[in-house]
Each structure stands twice: as C-alpha cells, then as structure tokens.
Amino acid sequence: MTKLNAALLEKGDFPDKDSVTWNRQLPEKAIQFGQGNFMRGYLDWMLHQMNKKGLFNGNVVVVQPASTGTVIPKLNEQDGLYTVILRGMENGAVVDKSEVITSISRGLNARQEWHKVLEVAESTDLEFVFSNTTEAGITYVCEDYHEGEVPESFPGKLTVFLYHRYNALGGDKKTGLTIVPCELVDENGKKLKELVLKKAEDWKFPGKFAEWIERDNQFCDTLVDRIVTGFPKEAVEEFNKRLGYEDEFITLGEPYHMLAIEAPRSVKEKLPFHEAGLNVFWEDIKPHRELKVRLLNGPHTMMFSVAFLYGVDTVLEVMENDVLSKFVELAFSEISPTVLADEKVKEQFIEAVKERFLNPYNKHYLTDIGLNAVFKYRARLLPTLKRYVDLKGELPQAIVFSLAAMLSYIRPDHEVGGELVGIRNGVEYAIRDNGVVLEKVTEGWNCVERDEARVKDFVTSFLSEKEIWGEDLTEIPGLSETVTENVTMILKNGMESCVKKLVGRPLI
Numbered sequence: 314m315t316k317l318n319a320a321l322l323e324k325g326d327f328p329d330k331d332s333v334t335w336n337r338q339l340p341e342k343a344i345q346f347g348q349g350n351f352m353r354g355y356l357d358w359m360l361h362q363m364n365k366k367g368l369f370n371g372n373v374v375v376v377q378p379a380s381t382g383t384v385i386p387k388l389n390e391q392d393g394l395y396t397v398i399l400r401g402m403e404n405g406a407v408v409d410k411s412e413v414i415t416s417i418s419r420g421l422n423a424r425q426e427w428h429k430v431l432e433v434a435e436s437t438d439l440e441f442v443f444s445n446t447t448e449a450g451i452t453y454v455c456e457d458y459h460e461g462e463v464p465e466s467f468p469g470k471l472t473v474f475l476y477h478r479y480n481a482l483g484g485d486k487k488t489g490l491t492i493v494p495c496e497l498v499d500e501n502g503k504k505l506k507e508l509v510l511k512k513a514e515d516w517k518f519p520g521k522f523a524e525w526i527e528r529d530n531q532f533c534d535t536l537v538d539r540i541v542t543g544f545p546k547e548a549v550e551e552f553n554k555r556l557g558y559e560d561e562f563i564t565l566g567e568p569y570h571m572l573a574i575e576a577p578r579s580v581k582e583k584l585p586f587h588e589a590g591l592n593v594f595w596e597d598i599k600p601h602r603e604l605k606v607r608l609l610n611g612p613h614t615m616m617f618s619v620a621f622l623y624g625v626d627t628v629l630e631v632m633e634n635d636v637l638s639k640f641v642e643l644a645f646s647e648i649s650p651t652v653l654a655d656e657k658v659k660e661q662f663i664e665a666v667k668e669r670f671l672n673p674y675n676k677h678y679l680t681d682i683g684l685n686a687v688f689k690y691r692a693r694l695l696p697t698l699k700r701y702v703d704l705k706g707e708l709p710q711a712i713v714f715s716l717a718a719m720l721s722y723i724r725p726d727h728e729v730g731g732e733l734v735g736i737r738n739g740v741e742y743a744i745r746d747n748g749v750v751l752e753k754v755t756e757g758w759n760c761v762e763r764d765e766a767r768v769k770d771f772v773t774s775f776l777s778e779k780e781i782w783g784e785d786l787t788e789i790p791g792l793s794e795t796v797t798e799n800v801t802m803i804l805k806n807g808m809e810s811c812v813k814k815l816v817g818r819p820l821i
C-alpha cells in the first residue's frame with residue numbers, strides 16, 4: 314500500500330483526497346518542543362484548522378526534546394503529514410471523521426540536529442513556541458552550559474534557543490516570541506518563564522537578555538483538554554485500508570477539545586483560534602483547571618490501577634463494568650464536594666466526563682494512564698484528598714484505596730533490559746514510573762516479599778518520602794494505617810473482592 318507523503322497528496326490517489334487543504338509555501342511561524350501523540354492530535358490539529366481558514370498562515374517545526382524516540386525520521390519520511398481520526402459523540406450525534414493534517418513542515422532531533430534548531434531561532438518568520446514535554450519537562454535540572462552543545466532539560470534548551478535568537482537578531486522588541494506551553498502543569502507559562510530566567514542566571518547570560526525575556530516575550534498559562542489515545546496499534550491494517558494509504562502516525566482522539574489560555578489581547582489577535590470555531594477560552598484558567606484536573610484526570614488516576622488489577626484494560630471497559638462503574642461513581646462523589654464551583658456546573662461537568670469515558674470508539678488503555686502515576690497522584694489527587702479531610706474531618710475511602718491500588722500496581726516481579734515488569738493474572742506488564750519512585754517501591758516490595766508483616770513499614774516509609782510527595786504524608790491522620798490495611802487486603806483477597814466490598818458501601 315502507498316505511504317502517506319507529499320507525493321501521494323499531490324497525486325490525490327486516495328478516497329478522502331477532496332478534503333485535503335495544503336499550502337507547502339507557508340512560513341515556519343512556530344517551533345514545537347515535543348513530538349508526542351497529544352500535540353499532533355490537539356495543537357497541530359488546531360493550527361491546521363486555522364490554516365484552512367487563512368487565520369494562522371504558518372507551519373510548525375517539531376523538535377524531539379528527549380534523547381529517546383523514533384518519531385522524527387519517520388515523520389520526515391511522511392513530509393510531516395499524518396492523519397487525525399476523531400471519533401465519538403458530538404452534540405448527540407456520532408462523529409467519525411479523518412483528516413490529513415498539514416501544519417507540520419518538518420521534524421528535528423534536538424540531540425542530533427541542535428545547529429538546525431538554532432537556525433530556526435534566527436528566523437524572522439518565527440513568532441511562537443509551543444511545547445508538551447509532559448510534567449517531567451517543566452522541572453529544574455542542574456546542568457552546565459557549553460556553547461554549541463544541547464542542554465539536557467527542556468527549560469535549558471529553550472533558554473539557549475532564546476539566547477541564540479537574542480544574539481542573532483540584536484534583542485529588538487519585535488523579535489520576542491509568544492510561548493505557549495501545553496503541559497498539564499499548574500501555571501505552566503509562569504513556571505517555564507521562571508525556569509528560563511533561572512537558567513540565564515545560572516549560566517551568567519547578560520542581564521540585558523533577561524530584560525528582553527521579561528519585556529518582549531510572552532509566556533502564556535494554559536489548560537488543555539482532549540483525550541488523544543494515539544496510534545491504533547491493535548487495528549492499524551483496518552485503518553490503513555479505510556484511508557487508502559499507510560500512515561505511521563494515525564492519531565486517534567475524541568471530537569471534544571478545549572483550550573483555556575491566559576494571554577494579552579495581542580496574542581489573541583495573533584492566534585485567533587476562536588475565529589476558526591475552536592473551543593478556546595481567553596480568560597482566567599483557574600476555574601477550568603479546578604474542574605478538569607480534579608474531575609477528569611482525578612478519576613482517571615484513581616481508576617487505572619484499581620481497574621487494571623481487577624482485570625480490565627480500557628476506560629470504556631471500566632465504565633461498562635457493573636462493579637467498576639460504581640467505583641467511578643464513588644470517585645466522583647468523593648471528589649465533587651472538594652471542587653470549588655457551582656453545583657450545577659459540577660453536575661454538568663461530571664455528566665459530560667462520563668459520556669467521554671463511555672466513548673465507544675476510544676480504546677484508552679489504563680496502562681497508558683498509569684505512566685508516571687505517582688507524580689500524577691500527587692498533582693491530581695493529593696490536593697483533593699487533603700481538602701476532603703479538611704471539609705469532612707475523615708479520609709475519602711475510595712481516593713485512599715486508589716493510593717493502595719497504585720502501590721500494588723507498582724509491584725515489580727522482575728526486570729527486563731532495565732525496565733521493571735509486573736504480573737497480572739500471569740501476564741506481564743511494564744511498570745513505567747519515575748526513577749526515585751521505582752527505587753523506593755522496589756526496595757519496599759522486596760522487604761514485603763521476605764516478610765508480609767512489613768507492609769506497614771513499606772507504606773510508612775513510602776508515604777513519608779518528601780522527595781516524592783513534597784511533604785510527609787504520614788502526618789495526615791490515619792492515612793498510613795488505612796493505606797496499609799488496604800494494601801494488605803489487596804494482597805490477601807485480591808482486587809476484585811476488595812473493590813466489591815468498597816462499592817458495597819453507601820454513596821456519600
């Protein structure tokens with residue numbers, strides 16, 4: 314079968330050819346750090362929608378920031394082209410549409426082609442920097458600067474990129490950029506700016522550069538929302554057949570999307586998402602964040618370990634299971650009172666989330682949601698747990714149970730090629746979490762394997778780890794004891810029996 318690339322698009326030899334809009338001559342107005350599924354199915358898709366209406370008139374250079382990854386060469390083989398397939402319900406009707414996205418001009422590997430990345434910094438066409446480097450990307454890493462060499466961290470790369478631009482173009486006001494991070498990190502724009510300024514200070518870049526950053530570059534805070542499940546690895550042939558070409562980057566997602574962005578009016582004028590009919594809010598993002606992170610990401614992080622160890626694999630299977638769907642109800646009932654929003658707004662949001670989780674087309678794997686789960690629990694559930702304790706004077710049982718389930722999920726059986734492997738019902742799964750977490754959990758589980766009575770020591774030591782939690786969680790009254798009880802119960806009776814017992818309790 315023919316591969317998707319520029320030649321195929323020009324030949325137009327495939328079923329959906331009439332829907333393609335492509336202008337290869339558009340200037341490279343943006344650089345994007347992060348080549349993952351989410352950006353392809355969300356931001357690059359949005360830029361494409363604007364290009365179709367003549368509202369952006371630009372392309373994006375995509376940079377792979379992390380050293381591992383195989384996306385860039387394959388993306389370049391496809392001339393930056395790929396297909397987004399959006400499937401689910403929209404306004405009560407079934408949607409199933411595919412579209413070739415043409416907003417990416419090329420891809421670069423930061424490690425191997427840093428000089429080319431710096432050439433982009435010199436361009437007067439460039440106006441925007443977008444990014445999604447996961448939560449791990451917007452963190453401070455202590456590193457040295459050597460001229461011409463690529464820094465390890467994303468903030469380090471961005472600082473050198475901006476410094477190169479400042480030097481190449483003379484630090485003129487007009488050469489400042491609009492920087493729009495899409496990581497799910499609270500105040501992502503402000504944090505990224507702080508990190509850039511810190512790097513500039515560490516590396517003793519001139520004060521005038523810091524002034525240029527402050528005065529002429531806009532860092533915007535954002536909140537992003539769309540469930541993008543990525544490449545359909547279990548049904549590639551079926552999709553290629555439907556499209557009439559082979560595409561290594563088919564990106565599946567739901568029709569729903571939302572972007573909340575805090576930025577000055579000038580940015581709104583340069584990025585008129587709303588004029589292209591996109592669901593974008595130019596306002597305070599806090600209310601959106603409060604609802605979305607607590608009531609969508611929170612239940613995701615609660616359900617992944619519970620449901621996976623129960624024996625199911627996807628969010629849809631959770632929602633369609635009698636017992637697990639009750640666990641999700643329990644999750645909403647514990648989270649909702651802690652969310653600072655109008656009751657009606659919360660109810661409507663919860664109903665919409667349930668409908669999205671029930672999207673019959675989305676194969677959203679629990680193991681994908683479980684990537685780096687401990688830090689997600691810290692960011693997405695711990696504030697809810699603490700607020701619940703303040704409000705009710707007791708622990709939220711399901712939220713606490715999901716913490717025990719997460720510890721049970723990160724239980725290594727053995728190691729393969731440096732990666733930890735867990736076992737569910739005799740079948741292996743990869744445990745993918747942060748290095749510190751894996752080290753502590755492996756140590757803890759090793760002790761428990763030798764002596765089951767050591768669960769208490771394991772849980773207490775893990776919860777008191779400030780490097781992981783940012784605080785000592787054993788100070789929350791009863792938490793350590795309840796997590797210990799739950800882990801012990803899961804070990805003894807298995808997940809199914811424990812969840813059934815938990816959901817048998819009356820809803821709050």
Ligand SMILES: NC(=O)c1ccc[n+]([C@@H]2O[C@H](COP(=O)([O-])OP(=O)(O)OC[C@H]3O[C@@H](n4cnc5c(N)ncnc54)[C@H](O)[C@@H]3O)[C@@H](O)[C@H]2O)c1
Pocket residue numbers: 346347348349350351352377378379382445446447448449450466467496497537538539540541542543
């Ligand atoms: N997939 C979704 O539905 C969805 C929805 C909203 C938000 N998000 C956010 O997007 C992020 C990425 O999701 P995805 O589905 O694209 O995953 P992915 O695995 O396809 O992509 C991960 C991306 O992050 C980069 N990356 C990873 N670790 C990094 C590091 N330490 N420094 C710099 N870059 C790093 C990779 O190079 C890659 O571009 C998630 O962390 C999530 O918070 C995803």
Ligand SMILES: O=P(O)(O)OC[C@@H](O)[C@@H](O)[C@H](O)[C@H](O)CO
Pocket residue numbers: 497537538539540541609610613614681682684
């Ligand atoms: O993407 P992650 O791994 O950070 O989190 C898993 C899901 O909660 C997340 O992808 C949601 O589906 C998404 O945030 C919806 O906008």
